[in-house]
Amino acid sequence: MLRILGKASSINVRKVLWTCAELNLPFELEEWGSGFKPTDTPEFLTLNPNAMVPVIQDGDFTLWESNTIIRYLAARYGDASLYPTEARARAWVDQWIDWQASDLNRSWSYAFMSLVRHSSLHQESQALSASCADWSRYMQILDKQLHSTGAYVAGSHFALADIPIGLSVNRWLETPFERPSLPAVNDYYQRLSERPGFRLYGCNGTP
Known part of the structure; x- marks a missing residue:
């Protein structure tokens, strides 16, 4: 059985848990990280020289980096509906996964640490304002994309990219600051909320 090392409150671990739910893939979660095993x-x-979760062990195969893990699981255990095999369709999904990991994540990092984690190192007002503005700008890019597809981030059907993007939307909606109106993002979040995997792991790990 697949072994997942991490904690369910971690956004990156939740990517892996949600992916397993979409694949109907059984797993054992072994809790590591802050508050659990160091x-x-x-x-x-x-297992991971970066001392970060998640890590998976699939038999004798060990892997870290959450987006790499979900790609591996979808390619090994899923079908083309979740992670396409055709090169251009897969690249479109990968593009949005990578965008979430780089541009979108960087934009909300300071604001999240300040407003949710209440980090004493993230309370400079100008930096906070800049992070909120940057985050809003990237979310407007997502809103435009979702308005274009009318459904999911990479097209008309749910795909692997919707897992990291959906978790970021959850973080966007749960962070207390004044947000611009993003109707397509809100509709998208409602669609995701209908999925059993999201209800288990997408909303801060609570059903």
Whole structure:
């Protein structure tokens, strides 16, 4: 059985858990990270030298980096509906996964640490305003894309990219600040909320 090392409150671990739900893939979750087993031990560092979760073990195969993990699981255990095999369709899905990991994540990092985690290192007002403005700008890009497809981020059908993007939308809606109106994003979130995997793992890990 697939072994997942991480904690269900982590947004990156939730990507893996939600992907498993979409694939009907059984797994065992072993809780590592803050509040659980420490990731800076020799035992864990042999699995991931970055001391970060998630890590998976699929038989004798060990893998880290959440987006790499969900791609692997979808390619190994899924079908083309979740992660296309055709090169251009797959590239379209990968494009949005990578956009979430780079541009979108960078934009909300400071605001999230300030407004949700209440980090003392993230309370500079100008930096917070800049992060909120940047985050809003990238979410407007997403809103435009969803308005264009009328459904999901990479097209008319749910695909692997909707898992990291959907988790980011959850973070957007749960962070307390004044947000612009994004009707297509709101409609998208309602569509995601109908999925059993999202109800289990997409909304901060609570059903």
